[in-house]
Amino acid sequence: MIKVLIVDDHAIVRRGLKQILADIPDMEVFGEAASGDEALRFIRDQGWNIMLLDIAMPGKNVMELIKLAKHQSPHLPILILSMYPEDQYAIRMLRAGADGYLTKESAPEQLVEAIRKVAKGGKYISPAMTEKLIAELNPNQEIPLHNTLTDREFQVFCGICAGKSITDLAQQMTLSIKTISTYRTRLMKKMNMSKNAEIIHYAFKNDLLK
Incomplete structure (x- = not known):
């Protein structure tokens, strides 16, 4: 059983x-x-x-x-x-x-x-x-930007998409506000973005939100 x-x-x-x-x-x-x-x-x-x-x-x-x-x-x-x-x-x-x-x-x-x-x-x-x-094993295959993020960066990405603040994410992930801000900066750089609105737009466009 x-x-x-x-x-x-x-x-x-x-x-x-x-x-x-x-x-x-x-x-x-x-x-x-x-x-x-x-x-x-x-x-x-x-x-x-x-x-x-x-x-x-x-x-x-x-x-x-x-x-x-x-x-x-x-x-x-x-x-x-x-x-x-x-x-x-x-x-x-x-x-x-x-x-x-x-x-x-x-x-x-x-x-x-x-x-x-x-x-x-x-x-x-x-x-x-x-x-x-x-x-995707094809070396010429383009990798989606969100797949270049580390797990921690992706958690912050998802949190931003859910409307959570840096403080909320720090409490949820039991990390400092400074650390969360660093992850946000890194993911923004990897995805060539500068605003949370761009992240949310990307998530909707790529069917990452329900």
Whole structure:
């Protein structure tokens, strides 16, 4: 039996996932968490075969949450289930330590396949994403500007897109205001931008916001 932990702040999403998995004989939802902190408490208290994790959780940034979860339970498979486009976020999540990435628009059959593969120790991305990665191996392929950012710079980028101030981000990421400002300066330079409005416009244009 694959013991599933669902981590999503929307009750209706958790209910829908439970309904999908209720008909699968080798899977059962043994726990639900509505925040990253709650998920970490679940991980400490229970043994899970897989965690389904939403990318946009209240509190901790998802990349930080992945790293903390892997620190607490190194062998816990994590499957990201998100409304954000796979081609924009999947690789960054995998680099952070996730084992698979699936959009919430995917068919239930894909979800079941992904859970089984990741729970057995494999990695999962969609066939379409696999083809895109192969295409990007071409040295002449242009790399999107946001993919040149480090994880910390990308966290600041996402925070700015969400309308958070430097002070808000410093509190959320438990870093100094000066450090956050440095990350902002670096990402602005890498992306050839000078204003927050340019970052937000870029995010909308590249389908990075929902």
